[in-house]
Amino acid sequence: MDLEAVRTFVAIAEAGQFQKAAVDLSVTQQAVSKRVAALERDLGVRLFTRTPRGAEQTIDGQAFLPHARELLRVAERAVASVRAGRRPLRVDVLTSRSAQSGLMRDFHRAHPEIELDVVMIFDVGTAVDAIRSGAIDATFRAVAMPGRPLPEDVESVRVFDEPLQLLTGPAHALAGAKSVTLAELVGHRIWMPGIVPGTEWGAYYDDLVAEFGLTIEATGPNFGSDALLDTIADTPALATFMSEQTRLVWPAGYGLRRIPVTDPTPVYPHSLLWHRDNAHPALATLRAHLAATAAAADRDAAGTWRPRWVLPH
Incomplete structure (x- = not known):
């Protein structure tokens, strides 16, 4: 018509x-x-x-x-x-409970006048394609992955390093520790269900295992955080890595322990990716906000570990 x-x-x-x-x-x-x-x-x-x-x-x-x-x-x-400036800013985050979602919540609190459309894309390749096609304005990813350089028209900047903690049940051998070193984790079973080979977090944990000799098991499908917490609470032989930024709620009877990891602290690197020709005005505001947030944190502090392939800040 x-x-x-x-x-x-x-x-x-x-x-x-x-x-x-x-x-x-x-x-x-x-x-x-x-x-x-x-x-x-x-x-x-x-x-x-x-x-x-x-x-x-x-x-x-x-x-x-x-x-x-x-x-x-x-x-x-x-x-x-x-129409740029009139449509919502479309940003991809990995999961709703991730540190990336926390960054976007902070941005929304700082700039409530900016309309947001937050989406979740599983695969990094799909997310990069969505940036190039204009389906999204930006994504948070751990780049660059080994052997997978970004396209020339996609720009990135590292914005946040996410410290990992050990999560155990009350009967685990390390449950009473105030902190643990990576060396002390050797020989313990760390369960990370659902790690997919070829993904950015798969590459991250492969390097962590190779450098420190850890035992990370990725057996079984990922049924979500509730199922993971149920298993960790009931299985003394298993622990898992969890970001200190991840917001979790569990029944009081679970007695779960969140234990800092030190010497060094493994940190998961997050970069913001966007198309270099994207003219959405809110994208510039987001980048400035993240730059200010990153400037307040020492992302390359001594005593932290990240894969060698991570982009410099």
């Missing part, structure tokens, strides 16, 4: 005259007549009856008017959804 013809129909209905509608639309009266005639052919009905007083809607015209107005409103919303 021709939206200009629909817009012309609404203008005539509101003005009551073809001539007045032509003036309002800045077109000729002949153009107005042609648009209405084409719309009537498409619909198979008469929309107006000409009278000495102007143009009166037929019964079909009266029935069509509210729908025509809604069509125009939908068209306006569709245009606004892709």
